[in-house]
Amino acid sequence: MRHEHLVQLRWSDPDSLGHVNHARALSLIEDARLAMVADLPGEPGLILARLEVDYFRQLYYRTGERLVVRTVVTRIGTKSFAVRQELVQDDEVAIHAVAVMVTFDFATDSSRPLTDAERAHWSRYLGGVTRQ
Amino acid sequence: MRHEHLVQLRWSDPDSLGHVNHARALSLIEDARLAMVADLPGEPGLILARLEVDYFRQLYYRTGERLVVRTVVTRIGTKSFAVRQELVQDDEVAIHAVAVMVTFDFATDSSRPLTDAERAHWSRYLGGVTRQ
Amino acid sequence: MRHEHLVQLRWSDPDSLGHVNHARALSLIEDARLAMVADLPGEPGLILARLEVDYFRQLYYRTGERLVVRTVVTRIGTKSFAVRQELVQDDEVAIHAVAVMVTFDFATDSSRPLTDAERAHWSRYLGGVTRQ
Amino acid sequence: MRHEHLVQLRWSDPDSLGHVNHARALSLIEDARLAMVADLPGEPGLILARLEVDYFRQLYYRTGERLVVRTVVTRIGTKSFAVRQELVQDDEVAIHAVAVMVTFDFATDSSRPLTDAERAHWSRYLGGVTRQ
Numbered sequence: 001m002r003h004e005h006l007v008q009l010r011w012s013d014p015d016s017l018g019h020v021n022h023a024r025a026l027s028l029i030e031d032a033r034l035a036m037v038a039d040l041p042g043e044p045g046l047i048l049a050r051l052e053v054d055y056f057r058q059l060y061y062r063t064g065e066r067l068v069v070r071t072v073v074t075r076i077g078t079k080s081f082a083v084r085q086e087l088v089q090d091d092e093v094a095i096h097a098v099a100v101m102v103t104f105d106f107a108t109d110s111s112r113p114l115t116d117a118e119r120a121h122w123s124r125y126l127g128g129v130t131r132q
Numbered sequence: 133m134r135h136e137h138l139v140q141l142r143w144s145d146p147d148s149l150g151h152v153n154h155a156r157a158l159s160l161i162e163d164a165r166l167a168m169v170a171d172l173p174g175e176p177g178l179i180l181a182r183l184e185v186d187y188f189r190q191l192y193y194r195t196g197e198r199l200v201v202r203t204v205v206t207r208i209g210t211k212s213f214a215v216r217q218e219l220v221q222d223d224e225v226a227i228h229a230v231a232v233m234v235t236f237d238f239a240t241d242s243s244r245p246l247t248d249a250e251r252a253h254w255s256r257y258l259g260g261v262t263r264q
Numbered sequence: 265m266r267h268e269h270l271v272q273l274r275w276s277d278p279d280s281l282g283h284v285n286h287a288r289a290l291s292l293i294e295d296a297r298l299a300m301v302a303d304l305p306g307e308p309g310l311i312l313a314r315l316e317v318d319y320f321r322q323l324y325y326r327t328g329e330r331l332v333v334r335t336v337v338t339r340i341g342t343k344s345f346a347v348r349q350e351l352v353q354d355d356e357v358a359i360h361a362v363a364v365m366v367t368f369d370f371a372t373d374s375s376r377p378l379t380d381a382e383r384a385h386w387s388r389y390l391g392g393v394t395r396q
Numbered sequence: 397m398r399h400e401h402l403v404q405l406r407w408s409d410p411d412s413l414g415h416v417n418h419a420r421a422l423s424l425i426e427d428a429r430l431a432m433v434a435d436l437p438g439e440p441g442l443i444l445a446r447l448e449v450d451y452f453r454q455l456y457y458r459t460g461e462r463l464v465v466r467t468v469v470t471r472i473g474t475k476s477f478a479v480r481q482e483l484v485q486d487d488e489v490a491i492h493a494v495a496v497m498v499t500f501d502f503a504t505d506s507s508r509p510l511t512d513a514e515r516a517h518w519s520r521y522l523g524g525v526t527r528q
Contacts, residue, residue, distance in 0.1 A: 006196070008140040011166045012159050015275070016282045017502075022444050023276065023426060026419040027144050031195075034143045038195040048418050053447045063163075063170040064138070106413075143411070144419065149370075150412045154312050155290040162287060180286050185315045238281075270460070272404040275430045276423050291408050295459075298407045302459040327427075327434040328402070 003071040003125050005032035007087075009061045020059035026051070029085050029097050032069035036083075040121050045112070049080065050100040057094040059087070072127030079103055079111045081122050133256050135203040137164035139219075141193045152191035158183070161217050161229055164201035168215075172253050177244070181212065182232040189226040191219070204259030211235055211243045213254050267335040267389050269296035271351075273325045284323035290315070293349050293361055296333035300347075304385050309376070313344065314364040321358040323351070336391030343367055343375045345386050399467040399521050401428035403483075405457045416455035422447070425481050425493055428465035432479075436517050441508070445476065446496040453490040455483070468523030475499055475507045477518050 007028040015021045030048075037044045059067075068088050075082040080102045087095040105112040114122075139160040145152045162180075169176045191199075200220050207214040212234045219227040237244040246254075271292040279285045294312075301308045323331075332352050339346040344366045351359040369376040378386075403424040409416045426444075433440045455463075464484050471478040476498045483491040501508040510518075 007142075010139075010159050011163050012279055012285045012287065014280045016278045016280060018280045021276045021423075022447070023419050023422040026422065027142050027417075030419060031143050035195045048451055050451065051418070051447070051449045053449075055444055055446065063167045144417045146412045147408055148410045148412060148414045153291075153408045154315070155287050155294060155408065158287040158290065159285075180319055182319065183286070183315070183317045185317075187312055187314065271406075274403075274423050275427050291406050295407050299459045327431045 001124050002127055003032065003036050005035045005069045005071070006066045007031055007069055008066050009059065011061055011063075013059075014061050018060070020061065022053075022055060025059055025087060025095055026053065026097070028067070029069055029087055029095065029099075032071050032085060033083065033099065033101070036071060036125065041117065045104050045106060047102045047104040047111075048099060049102045050098075052098045054096045055094070056096065057089070057092055059089055059094045065089075071125065073122050073125040074098070074127070076114070076119060076122055076126065078113055081114070083125075134259055135164065135168050135257050137167045137201045137203070138198045139163055139201055140198050141191065143193055145191075146193050150192070152193065154185075154187060157191055157219060157227055158185065158229070160199065161201055161219055161227065161231075164203050164217060165215065165231065165233070168203060168257065173249065177236050177238060179234045179236040179243075180231060181234045182230075184230040186228045187226070188228065189221070189224055191221055191226045197221075203257065205254050205257040206230070206259070208246070208251060208254055208258065210245055213246070215257075265388050266391055267296065267300050269299045269333045269335070270330045271295055271333055272330050273323065275325055277323075278325050282324070284325065286317075286319060289323055289351060289359055290317065290361070292331065293333055293351055293359065293363075296335050296349060297347065297363065297365070300335060300389065305381065309368050309370060311366045311368040311375075312363060313366045314362075316362045318360045319358070320360065321353070321356055323353055323358045329353075335389065337386050337389040338362070338391070340378070340383060340386055340390065342377055345378070347389075397520050398523055399428065399432050401431045401465045401467070402462045403427055403465055404462050405455065407457055409455075410457050414456070416457060418449075418451060421455055421483060421491055422449065422493070424463070425465055425483055425491065425495075428467050428481060429479065429495065429497070432467060432521065437513065441500050441502060443498045443500040443507075444495060445498045446494075448494040450492045451490070452492065453485070453488055455485055455490045461485075467521065469518050469521040470494070470523070472510070472515060472518055472522065475509055477510070479521075 013020045013024045071085045074084045082100045085097045086093045103114050145156045147153045203217045206216045214232045217229045218225045277284045277288045335349045338348045346364045349361045350357045367378050409420045411417045467481045470480045478496045481493045482489045499510050
């Protein structure tokens with residue numbers, strides 16, 4: 001199952017060239033990841049460990065427009081999992097990202113195994129052929 | 133007529149206290165002002181000259197939630213006009229702002245009179261009793 | 265005594281017109297307020313209640329440049345105080361702000377009187393003639 | 397030669413967990429890349445095509461602290477080059493990034509070969525063993 005999350009750019013997101021700043025666009029992709037966590041019971045306890053981002057097209061701010069972020073899970077390990085995300089504008093993938101998330105125990109400041117509930121949760125989004 | 137514009141917070145908007153940062157909230161209010169400009173023909177040529185903001189309640193990020201920004205015009209002068217804006221969450225006004233906008237000619241780097249089209253445009257939103 | 269704090273703009277702060285976005289500039293001014301709190305013992309317990317900002321000049325990003333924020337306290341009340349702040353570039357005040365801070369008890373979610381230590385702390389910065 | 401650039405975090409950079417937001421930290425790294433461009437004559441004409449980021453340690457905001465971003469060039473191709481960057485706090489690398497930059501002609505909206513001046517410029521920072 002693919003997760004979809006709607007996001008909105010802001011007028012202040014483009015930089016002086018008129019293109020949405022590369023780093024601010026990543027906040028939209030982050031929101032999609034956190035939307036997936038929202039219906040998981042308990043404290044998330046997740047850390048972003050690695051991010052690979054390909055910028056394919058410029059993104060533009062348009063008043064009131066909402067963009068979709070599509071996310072699938074590509075790998076579930078013992079103490080981490082990976083998602084592949086796409087931010088789409090005008091039916092074209094503008095940004096493609098792979099994020100590696102580590103399940104983390106903030107109390108002991110160290111990684112921890114995924115719980116069964118987490119494994120079941122993220123498995124719902126395991127999807128398709130990994131592009132990488 | 134009151135203008136309404138829907139905006140979205142981001143997970144990264146709250147600060148370390150869990151409340152949406154005061155400055156980032158102003159970007160949402162800015163988006164509402166620019167949405168009002170969007171259907172005005174030609175280059176906007178507007179500068180924000182003054183902002184008065186009252187913070188009444190904390191704002192919280194919730195996945196997928198959209199907040200409304202309500203805007204009315206409170207004064208139209210020769211070379212400037214003022215709007216009153218409210219950012220609403222849970223049916224309560226969290227932020228109340230008054231913004232003074234100056235019509236500006238970037239070519240000569242100086243203020244300029246409102247055009248007739250601008251005066252007609254902003255007059256549509258002239259509204260109600262000024263709270264101030 | 266006037267408080268001075270050095271801040272840095274970022275390449276991504278200007279918007280598509282090449283001017284530093286009005287809301288992001290306020291983050292620099294916020295940093296100066298928080299720098300004043302840094303040497304105050306205990307939890308700050310402060311809320312920004314009101315902000316009045318005048319935008320006098322455009323701000324520009326220049327690599328490596330640091331700008332100064334000058335702050336004085338203009339009023340100390342029972343449960344609040346006010347500061348006047350200036351963000352300076354090229355020896356000119358680009359932004360002038362008055363911020364009203366309320367001393368706050370997050371545990372009871374209500375305002376509280378300034379402590380004696382707080383009153384003494386902020387009194388050090390009581391300064392000059394209030395411009396307003 | 398390694399390029400070094402000093403940057404400053406902001407109080408509003410940490411998220412509700414108290415850690416500097418992963419996307420905002422990338423703005424600091426971006427500033428370092430743009431500082432390297434600053435002494436290159438003419439319009440830069442550069443696009444960020446790919447970013448690989450490893451997050452090793454949490455970053456914390458501390459009043460007045462400046463962090464260093466270290467950058468070396470790892471590869472110079474015909475129409476692109478790559479840099480390796482490190483954002484350091486407390487003498488530890490918190491973020492390691494590899495950025496692939498494409499030389500771009502905005503007029504024709506397509507990639508273009510590096511000029512001789514660009515090749516000479518970036519070659520000055522060619523450094524060490526490529527970690528990748």
